[in-house]
Amino acid sequence: MKPNYRRCISCRRLGLREEFWRIVRLFPSGKVQLDEGMGRSAYICPQTSCLQAAQKKNRLGRSLHGAVPETVYQTLWQRLTVSNTQENQI
Template identity: 60%
Template structure:
């Protein structure tokens, strides 16, 4: 895999890392953040099907090795709906 490419934890698609959402387990606090921070990261396609599958099958939790709170999924689902 090339350095600027990442893989979606849900569907397995490989693309440039800028085209994914980044979920970070920050070191050493183990808190979760979106898009920035240093620590263990997981990448997710910005589409409803990948978000739904990642939540149902706990793919983010397994990739980050931490339980994912509902507010993370809520923030990601809000990004799906465009604001007017």
């Protein structure tokens, strides 16, 4: 089976789908959530630089064709800090 490749909306890096975080604007409600759901999707690297650029330049909003709530960014920043602390403990 062919691997699923995706592109980061921030740094434009191409990689396997499992390497990215998925942000979804649900159809038909337009609600934005993480990881699951049917609708328009955007992928972003789990890195500080990508998340900063995506938030500063509204790359998620433009990619999803809608407004992204601040709570989504807060959740992504929390995930980033948790993953960084786990890497440091190894």
